[in-house]
Amino acid sequence: MIEKLFKLKENNTSVRTEVTAGITTFMTMAYILVVQPMFMGAAGMDVGAVTVVTAILGAVFSIFMGIYTNLPFALAPAMGSNAFFAYTLVSAGVVTWETGLGIVFISGVAFLILTVLGLREVIVNLIPKNVKYAIGVAIGFYIVSLGFSNGGLMDTSAGKIAMGDLTSKGVILTLIGLLVVVFLTARKVKGAILIGIVVTTIIGIPLGVTQVPESLVTMPPSIAPIAFKLDIMGALKWSFFPLAFTFFVGDFFSTLGTLLGVSAKANLLDENGNLPNINKPFLVDAIATIVGALFGSTVVTTYIESAAGVEEGGRTGLTAVTTGICFALTLFITPIAAMIPSEATAPALILIGLLMITGVKDIDFNDFTESFPAFATIVFTIFTSSISNGISIGILAYLFTKVLAGKFKELNWGIYVLAIPLLLYFVI
Numbered sequence: 001m002i003e004k005l006f007k008l009k010e011n012n013t014s015v016r017t018e019v020t021a022g023i024t025t026f027m028t029m030a031y032i033l034v035v036q037p038m039f040m041g042a043a044g045m046d047v048g049a050v051t052v053v054t055a056i057l058g059a060v061f062s063i064f065m066g067i068y069t070n071l072p073f074a075l076a077p078a079m080g081s082n083a084f085f086a087y088t089l090v091s092a093g094v095v096t097w098e099t100g101l102g103i104v105f106i107s108g109v110a111f112l113i114l115t116v117l118g119l120r121e122v123i124v125n126l127i128p129k130n131v132k133y134a135i136g137v138a139i140g141f142y143i144v145s146l147g148f149s150n151g152g153l154m155d156t157s158a159g160k161i162a163m164g165d166l167t168s169k170g171v172i173l174t175l176i177g178l179l180v181v182v183f184l185t186a187r188k189v190k191g192a193i194l195i196g197i198v199v200t201t202i203i204g205i206p207l208g209v210t211q212v213p214e215s216l217v218t219m220p221p222s223i224a225p226i227a228f229k230l231d232i233m234g235a236l237k238w239s240f241f242p243l244a245f246t247f248f249v250g251d252f253f254s255t256l257g258t259l260l261g262v263s264a265k266a267n268l269l270d271e272n273g274n275l276p277n278i279n280k281p282f283l284v285d286a287i288a289t290i291v292g293a294l295f296g297s298t299v300v301t302t303y304i305e306s307a308a309g310v311e312e313g314g315r316t317g318l319t320a321v322t323t324g325i326c327f328a329l330t331l332f333i334t335p336i337a338a339m340i341p342s343e344a345t346a347p348a349l350i351l352i353g354l355l356m357i358t359g360v361k362d363i364d365f366n367d368f369t370e371s372f373p374a375f376a377t378i379v380f381t382i383f384t385s386s387i388s389n390g391i392s393i394g395i396l397a398y399l400f401t402k403v404l405a406g407k408f409k410e411l412n413w414g415i416y417v418l419a420i421p422l423l424l425y426f427v428i
Helices: 002-006 015-029 032-042 047-069 081-091 097-116 119-126 129-150 169-186 192-207 238-265 279-295 306-311 317-338 342-362 368-384 387-404 413-427
Strands: 075-077 300-302
Touching: 002 317, 015 192, 015 306, 015 317, 015 342, 032 047, 032 075, 032 081, 032 317, 047 075, 047 279, 047 300, 047 317, 075 279, 081 097, 081 238, 097 119, 097 238, 097 279, 119 238, 119 279, 119 413, 129 238, 129 342, 129 368, 129 387, 169 192, 169 342, 192 342, 238 279, 238 300, 238 306, 238 342, 238 387, 238 413, 279 300, 306 317, 306 342, 368 387, 387 413
Parallel strands: none
Antiparallel strands: 075 300
């Protein structure tokens, strides 16, 4: 049944490889079970209920993604969107959290409509090939920056990027973990990243970085305080349109970047840099955002940490299903998932980023009008810490570079149309 459902032989993989990959993906994104409640708590939402909803959404939609698309992508509430929701909108007094959820719901419906009409796939096909190649490279650098930040190797507290405190226990643990992962990878040990995360987490106990919970098993609290509390009618104000548009564009290009970047590493793209049947994961993503808003969550999206599972050999939906099962189990063992420190997953992210950067060789550097947009995609992703910004700037750079070079005939009319909402995105 598993072979028939996931086509393991056809994808040159095995149950063991896929399960290992799924667990690895989960461990690199388990931090969301801590971060999402923290952010939503700042917005006045019930922390216990948010934790349960986060686990449920991660479980249900990762499994849905795996079975429906047979792709190794996991989903959970999006980083970036949750911070925008909690601090920029709710804490700043712009909207209540109920109205904020209504805005997220509306953006999800817009996603669904575009997906059903096939317009999302049309937009993907409009993106220049070299920009698509650059997305994978950009995400590689982005993941490395996440690893450096999470592991304390990079300090941005003073408003500038500086080396972290190498004498702190957290940074020391990150460096130890990096050595472990590099050693295992260099020795070609199967499951190197997963083993590295586990070993680093254990080493963190005597260092005082890994916090061992008093109880390993807990009963999940009720989700009643936040479920179905969204205010859709209150969100239907013209003044809130820019907010819904921000959620929309951010999630669209974040998901697109993840799908193309991770798929490139898994060799799932065709000769034009497109992912066949990309509408399927787009549909899962859209439905996840709508359902997530109903149950009290911000935008639910495909996670870039899926690259960790792909690096471990995950190639099918069984990887995503395994990740979903892990999320389901955390409903009762949340303390175990929460004890994995960011310093233990940081080395894995750094190594994964390195392996994704290798796609830079596919970019055409012989034509400036092709290489500059790719360059813009990469640097804006890195230095603004936003995949959405990087892809949007890359597309606009492609348009203006071609126009300035007098190569109008190389531009599809759709690029001009696509540029309009992208310019609005930055203006708004």
